[in-house]
Amino acid sequence: MILKALFAASATAALLLALPANAAELTIGFSQIGSESGWRAAETSVSKQEAAKRKVNLKIADAQQKQENQIKAIRSFIAQNVDAIFLAPVVSTGWDSVLKEAKEAKIPVVLLDRDIDPSGKELYLTAVTSDSVHEGEVAGDWLAKTVGAKACNIVELQGTVGASVATNRKKGFDTAIAKHANLKVVRSQTGDFTRAKGKEVMESFIKAEGGGKNICAVYAHNDDMMVGAIQAMKEAGLKPGKDILTVSIDAVPDIFKAMVAGEANATVELTPNMAGPALDAVAAFKGKGTVPPKWIQTESKLYTAADDPQKIYDSKKGLGY
């Protein structure tokens, strides 16, 4: 079946090449990691939307979290002579030889969401990623601004120990609140990025901090842990969003639902739209030969209850989060 799809794909590619009327239309191959998380699914659907908006023919290959599948997909894209290749690399090493093949075929490669190891910088056109240190800073700055001069004890729900996203989001937040002496992280523990652990850890924080009376705000490295923490606060008879401020990262639909209910205060978006800026960069490169910078940073937008959370929830819920 896969073979058939490949044949069909290469046949269409050949057709497109043969027809001069379609010469302006770009064909781009996208090697996606797989469906590892809701965010990943949303990235795939947004990529399709962005491509359709720009009338780009986007072929998506699902690698099921395996590098060898991604390498195979890239080779088949090269064989189909696509105009550009998007790659969301599952790991950061081992791409040199296949990227060299793409370079020899003069097909630009754009990395989405994740970077690869430094030795291969000249092998790709640009990388479109978000800055997870910056995400933490945005969260910290919001909290500092909201709290003002009042003393504020913060509890932190960290991501999985050792995950680079968790380390960076912690670093960014710590940097942002270091400028304000009244803000202090009193407890920090890992919630493994999951709802269940987020809830369990928050339960223990509440007990350890005088039934939650000493906690002024919760910072969670992702929204899922915050959804769990919100449940823990409610079960302890506290009012999340009022008694305890909440700020988390990712902007998944369920946090907007909590915001509508007044139980969450702020979230920083990890945008699933990595393909949009990548498509623009490729179009400019193909059209006018503009070489984009090596790193295109996506916007880490802050959302609060003032941003019509119901509308955002409605627009996001269909994306596959």
Added chain:
Amino acid sequence: MTALLPRRGLAQILALIVILAVDRVVSPQFFDLRLQDGRLFGSLIDVLNRGTPVALLSLGMVLVIATRGIDLSVGAVMAIAGAIAASLADTHSLAVVLAAALGAGLICGLWNGFLVAVLGMQPIVATLILMVAGRGIAQLITEGRIVTFSSPDLVWLGNGSVLGLPVPVAIALGMLILTGAVVRGSALGLLIEATGGNARASELAGVGTRAMILSVYVWCGVCAALAGVIAAADIMGADANNAGLWLELDAILAVVIGGTSLFGGRFSLLLAVLGALIIQTMNTGILLSGYPPEFNLLVKAVVVLTVLLLQSPKLTGFAGIAARLRRTKA
């Protein structure tokens, strides 16, 4: 010797008391209890409530291990049952939801039991298949996303209370009594132990070892499914990627801490559940202590090692010899 609490439980009870005492030191309010919305609220209740999934898993696991088997698929079965429960919760009654989820657990158990008892596959390999495939099945059911629900019945199962106790704790208690009554109130427990001790000899003596093995895997599947439903009800959603992840290892650990040998032939339900409580008392203590999370696993490993060393006959033997030597010298 009573059937449910043999004298060999001393090491476990001691370990639990020591860990509770340490928890009291790192967190002075550990034993505080108060009523919150008609439900007891405090760290001790957290220990019971959070320990429920592993306690339920260990109830099934201890019987499987008693037959000299092992079930690595319980975490994945939790994910499947949770996914089914969450997908049906808002459109069907609680009875249908429970029947479907527990039915799925039963089928998973039958599958494992069939591979082990009928095809004679090694338990660790046979259940590894479902451990890997099961999570995939759960992800197919949820389509890779977290399926949330708002059905008050199912939410009650995870967050409600009965006589001040959280519902999950009451369910686990009920399951412990039910399992205990069935296996120790009849000869079933003895037959399970006989199967694990020497399957061939038991077979020759007229024990239906195949049926024994099949039924313990089925029970293990049902217990895992129940744990999965409770885990989903707790967070009002099914997270196929993370529900029950690595909990099979905690369940095996609980059984082993409870003094049941992996070579089968002997088991204690109550001590397995006590093992699950020991693990959770430690986990909750770590969370309350405020140490950086990098220490979590290290602390856990040291405590587990100590508890297991306490049970080692060789080591307690050494201690006995040392004491005797000291006495003779004096």
